Amino acid sequence: MTEFDYPQDTPRPDPSSLTHLADETMALGERLPSGDIPDFDETLHEKPENQWLEMWRSLIANRAALVSLIFIAFLVFLAVFGPLLTPYNPISTNMAASLRAPSAAHWFGTDQLGMDIFSRVIAGTRVSLTVGLLAVSIALTIGVILGAVAGYAGGWVDSVIMRLMDMMLAIPSILLAITLMAALGKGIDKAVIAIGLVSIPEYARIVRGNILSIKQNDYIAAARVVGNTDFRIIFRHILPNALSVIIVRATLGISSAVLDTAALGFLGLGVQPPQAEWGDMLGRARGFIFQAPWTLLYPGMAITVTVLAFNLLGDGLRDALDPKSRVK
Amino acid sequence: MKKSVRLLSLVLVAALFVAALAGCSAPAAKPAATAPATVDTFTYAQGADPRGLDPALVDDGESSKIIVNIYEGLLKYAADSTKVEPSLAESWKISDDGLSYTFKLRKGVKFHDGTDFNAEAVKFNIDRQLPPKVTPDMGYASFVFGSVKDVVVVDPQTVTINLTAKNTAFMANLAMSLAAPIISPKALTDGSNSVMEKPVGTGPYKFVKWAKGENVVLVRNDAYWGEKAKTKNVVFRIIADNSARVLALNNKEVDMIDGIDATVVDKITSGGDKLYQAPGMNVNYMAYNTTTAMFKDTAARKAVSQAINVDELVKSLYQGYSEKATTILPTFVPGYDKSVKQVAYDAAAAKTGLAAAGITKIHMIAYSNPRPYNAATGVALATAIQGYLQKVGVECTIDSFDWTTYKAKVKEGNYDMAFYGWIGDNGDPDNFLNLLADKDPSMNIARWQDPVYIDMIKKALETPNGAARDAEYTAMEKYAAAKAVWLPISHAKTLAGYRPQVSGFNYHVTGNVFCSKVVVTK
Amino acid sequence: MFKYVTKRILMVIPVMIGVSIIVFSLMRVFSPDPAPIVLGQHATIKSIEVWRHANGLDAPVVTQYVTYVAKAFKGDLGTSYYTKSQVAAEIGARFPATIELAIAAILFATTLGVLLGVMAAVKKNSVFDAAGSLFALIGVSIPIFWLGILFIMFFAGFLHLLPSGGRINVMLEPTRVTGFYMIDSLTQGNWDGFKDAFIHLILPALTLGMYSMAIITRMTRSSMLETLGQDYIRTARAKGISETKVIGKHALRNSLIPVTTVIGLQFGALLGGALLTESVFSWPGIGKYTVDSILKSDFPVVQGIVLLVAVIFVTINLIADLGYAFLDPRIKYSSKKED
């Protein structure tokens, strides 16, 4: 069967006209009840390897996603090798050169303590990415397990877990994170825990929802009939199917974790000094809005661009993983 | 349906009523407007809400600034120093043994609620801060009245305060803006906590309203016993952010601001506004934890002090708006002497000294909030010092905490070096130098207990005011400097920005702003 | 419908109990001791002990919790350690400021978000669409505290157009009836006060609403695109009615259904965003108060605020659900069965 696939960077034609076009692929005598577009069903039955490859192609065909992917690779490079590349030690003070405007010697200028902002912005990459990745990993691990157990077990287990998630969701996550940080104290490790914990419910909900719908499928019943254990069924059959949604969510989760880290830093609840963290740099530069605006400009831009990149990648992944959303 | 109609008419009537009131007050406001180009409202912006307006229950500068315009104490400080002057007490006599103080009270003074000020009121106010009535949240009760034995009403215009021990600083304490001001006993007995939110004093301004987090509004007390206030309304506006406060001044939303630091000075002057600066009664310091193995030794403390270029540090960090501290006492406090010198900067000597003491790692704790004596925050100061020590081969770790947590951490004592500061309460040298003798480690963060020093403190407190007493304090300073217990960093200047149209304010060294003589022209 | 509402309301109770336990334990078990800050620079070890006892802080945590909950049911949220006032009163005094800001922000976010979203969807692949999408993308990516500072720098610092913070010029302040200055000044005929309150509201509302605006734009665009592809839109066009009506009536109403839920959720999220926005703009609401209180370890206040915010959050979700049912007749008519 010919697949009628539109590259996802060009939007699909209006489904009403598409219906007729897609129908063109139908053999005589087969009557389509309504305007279902056949390629949707096909992707579901594709083999996983194929799906990943397809996804990858689809992703890199999206220009915005590709650019953001390259940018994120660059950020990762900076996070890993940044300290070797910075012109100055990001945490060494030079009281004789405080609050210098951007120049050849200090590309982004210096802060109150004479620390080189360019070096600190680069050093901040590591903090933000670390918090982002680790926090998402924590949230993902716990959230997926809780969601899987709740969705699969059902009954009171489900009720207890989901009510717990409701409780956490009832407090705005940034407020919960701030309260947690106030309780735990400063530090990047604590920020990871705080931000990770508050985003558990999102993943739990997504996974549970997916499991509830997948559970109905025949192949799960089949797996059970041939005597698979529950554990095996969850991890071999159910989770891989929910994976695409989780991946998209996790990518977007990194961007919100980066934002939350910055917010905590801004409020003075982030890292221990003199460690370089973008939000913390912003929070401390607040007073220099007139005297040294560059102290505010670059860390803010670093946060925005990083978050933007992860958001774009998340969007691209969603489009690549879910053909239906390509319409959007 | 009917109910909503009734509600609507009620709202309408209320609206009309308010409109009518506004209409009535308009002509009343007119004469002020036609009078030679002055404005009848003075708006002052500060960084935080007052904690409350009961002087016995609060401990913060933001409250204090407002309190001094509403209340008065028996005594007050002179406009330009901490010399004690009469206020609600017209005259006084101190007994020869220095244990009994008798005050003659001013006649015809009334509280804002119309009740009379008299000896009973004084007794009531002091008694509530003495055992058994005193509560732990009266932060200044023990400091101001700790030495009081009892208060005796001699006649309505005479009151005697008896002390348990000689205390030369007692007179200075009675002029303080915290604990000492006299509140209307009627207001105090009216209901719990009402004075915190609805203060009633005898001062030149009466309280009107307090919108939490927004502003506190005062209006002139037309029945004031002394010279009446020049401007009718005083509004204290709360604008938390430093830069925002400056913008508000530049944009003429407010007439005067405080809590500013070097970073915004240019903006104030370039915006056509003026900068007020005066020496501040405070000290910003670093303390060694003298109970640790590392710093119980004077030589080790000296070596670290030698590594730090305080001069350069203060210049870059505070940009000329803090003076380098050569000693603990601010220059205008009795007992200050030029001859007191701290350990001098000498990186080479520091290196050898530190090597000799075997110091390679130091653990510091610091506060992350700006403080009145350190606008740059303890963290910035700690980081700068970390930089200096790095240069002489010592690695420092900094743990920073917000101010609340920091105070708890200081009390725990798990640090080699810590940062703190002190704002003078009463201009008496004891108020500063007693810190190094205090048994409470949350006051004496160097945890220094030196018998010689403690003896010196005790003796000076009993010496009557005068040159002899001042010399005793100078000697104490020299002793502490030689032991290198603290590294005094700076004295923050008192800074305020104001519009050129504003005149007559008194920004006192105690950090209080007296508004009764303020005039704002158009 | 009634049964559904009742059920949803009953579900709130266990959630609230859970929330109170979470906050209570965070504040009591892990947070720093409030005594030193409450008692000030002259506090002694002894006075701290007395104070802790007077405030029940030396009792076992469980006892403290039970006492707290019992009082909370009577509307007594305790007394602020720091100001010694009733927590409920303290929150009440600041609450209208936050709600006024949040409403302004959500109005801005919804109006502009829906407008941009519809425009982007209708003019798909045009410059409009690209610009709208980029705007929305930046909106979700920019940290709001930074945005707020940039706004202040530009509009207040550079252009001197708008005030940098605060709610209103005090002298124009209306008598507090509702606590919403826009409403109070208007009902009192205080036109200058109304204008001034409005001017003060602009920058904070833009800042706070930016993220939600971006989310709503994205959501409206995709929802609108989906709706525009529906058969009934073709039917509407086949009827020969104007394109404005096709978009404005047939498509919009349908696309707004999922957007409503998002708006509801965003309103809740705004309360979180208010923490940062209020701090940047010195907005005297509960957001700034929360941050201040956390830094002062003022437990009773933090607990009270978190509980209140949780109640609001849950209530708004409930309202959003009901609004959903209102917009979509399929749900309204079948809700009986679903119960």
Place this chain on the structure above:
Amino acid sequence: MTTDTNTLLEVKNLSTDFVMNKGTVHAVVDMSFTVREGEVLAIVGESGSGKSVASLSVMGLLQPPGRVVSGEIIYRGRNLLALSPREMRDLRGNHISMIFQEPMTSLNPVFTIQDQLTESIREHMKLDKKAAITRAIEMLRLVGIPSAEKRIHDYPHQMSGGMRQRVMTAMALSCDPDLLIADEPTTALDVTIQAQILALIGDLRKKLGMAVLLITHDLGVVAETADRVVVMYGGQVVEQATAQDLFDCPKHPYTLGLLESIPSMADSEDDEPLYMIPGMVPNPLNMPMGCAFAARCSRRMPRCTQERPPLYEVEGRLLRCFLFDPSGEEGART
């Protein structure tokens, strides 16, 4: 072909393309046909042979990336393609109206029947609200909806599929159109309802005297209702004839195949499998250079894959097949 005086709609050399990244789909190629006043013209073809695109082109309802690239659509002497959107709107729903194939999704779920039905009445007939409602109820009665004055307040989801299609029909007929385009009006309905709806359309046509352009892939329906038939394949007209001629004597190999694949009573009694044309519809993005049907044609000739056959006029009908090339030496007539 000549323009009769009673020609209502004349489509001349219509071509409609969909431009996509992977290439251009020629959905309708050089299509011509006429609809006379009061007649039923059926366009037949497999799903997606271009017949629906053709009807949407007539209605002016094509959505991007669909686009009419050439040709004329002349309705009562006016070229519809040259009309402004506003003029086109006045025509739609008023003079030309349309019924779609998906009654379940073609009504807006969030508005009542009344709301949706009165909309076009008020727009085109300039009636006030009350008169529009009266008219709407009248129309609902006409299409056979019981207790119409009550059902008019229903939402679409409260009605069955058949009822909804009746509502759609009522909506299409509410402004007395001259031409009704019915795009697979019965596909989504079950058999008995199908018959009812078809009968209804037939009845109403007689009653109201309008012409009907019936789009369908169901030859059974065509046989019952149509006056003339256009057969489409791969976006092109392959045969055009009167219904009588076509069913009596189909000529084009594709038409033949279509007719053979209709299940008959006789077939279903034998257990013989239903005939199906072998092979698949060509990829619309990659049309063969010759005859579109060549690959599946049992009577394929070498030239069929080399060049595209033109339309030949044979015995009053039109045929696109080299078998009917009058000059063709290979032309062996059936």
